[in-house]
Amino acid sequence: MSQNPKLIQSVQRAIDIMECFDYNKKELSLSEISEILNLNASTVHGILLTLQVNGYIEKIPEKSKYKLGTKLLEKGTLVLEDLDIREIVRPYLKLLTNKYKETSNFCLYQFGNLYIIEKIESPLSFFAMTSKIGLKIPLHASASGKLILANLNQKDLNEVLKKIKLIRYTENTLSDINTIKEVLEKVRIQGYALENEEVELGLYTIAAPIFNHKGEILGTISVLGPTVRIRENEDMIIADLILYSKKISKEFGCNP
Structure with a gap:
């Protein structure tokens, strides 16, 4: 002191x-x-x-x-308004939303929780999915959450899985630990994650990971929208998310 x-x-x-x-x-x-x-x-x-x-x-x-x-995160969100972290990610979110006309998000992982800290809303007025800055994202059910879990070491993963409530938001939500671990292994290998109406019916999300200078998972970028529209462009969205996530990670000092 x-x-x-x-x-x-x-x-x-x-x-x-x-x-x-x-x-x-x-x-x-x-x-x-x-x-x-x-x-x-x-x-x-x-x-x-x-x-x-x-x-x-x-x-x-x-x-x-x-x-x-989590009160620290709430206050930290105010500070994030002025930090470069959002400035680095925002141009890539704009590229995604401009190209696909769907909402794009940047989620940050801190203190065991995942929060949306930046977003670009879909310009479409009909059946567009929206998100809210500061919203806490479920780790087991969301595309971004799966990426976070998939990139934790085994010890941290087991601790997180013991703590989180495996709430079933829809009939598609994963709630079995063994099944979740199988999905996480696939996510880790492929480098992106999908969320097929697991948090909300009609909502489909694709996410890719962002890493910091230590090679640790920092957060994710994602594109979300109505299932039919996202599935139509799924391959292209995945390719762009992976490309942009690697560029963002490099700006944060990550050397693959």
């Missing part, structure tokens, strides 16, 4: 606690946080409780551990 006398100690400690979490330490116990910060457990517990009540920290009861809360 900084020793600057002008800082408010309790606020700084709350920030220090949140800084304890990273990609290698996504979940931490009270004792682990206390040890990292060299603070007594009662002090850490009080701050954790305050952060938890306000949504910035979430407790995992079955593990007696804590993780970062």
Whole structure:
């Protein structure tokens, strides 16, 4: 913790606690946080409780551990308005929507959740599928979610599958773990994913992965629309998504 006398100690400690979490330490116990910060457990517990009540920290009861809360993502969405990440992706989404006249999305994976953070809406006024920035995407049922799961290491994948609720949104939604794992292996090999009316009847989505400079899955780009229209152009959409996803990944520093 900084020793600057002008800082408010309790606020700084709350920030220090949140800084304890990273990609290698996504979940931490009270004792682990206390040890990292060299603070007594009662002090850490009080701050954790305050952060938890306000949504910035979430407790995992079955593990007696804590993780970062989704409130951070909500606030982070505001920051994303000014970040280059969306500026990099937006031109490619425009190319996709201009060519196919369907809605295109960029989804970002953070803290175990997947959110739409950029979109270009279909210009069609008749039977067009829309999306909402900030919307949380189901990992097991969506094309983008399947890509995220398919590109996690085995340990992280098993942990995520234990946590998520395998809700059946339609009769096409996958809800069996073994079947999901078989689909994920296929997705990993082919490099793209499909969603055939698994979240919403009449909705068909194709997605391709975006990787960061470490070669880790960062998010996805996708094209979605009415099943009949998307299926008519499926091969071309897949080819364009793969092409653009590789270009975007390269801009994020990924070297295939």
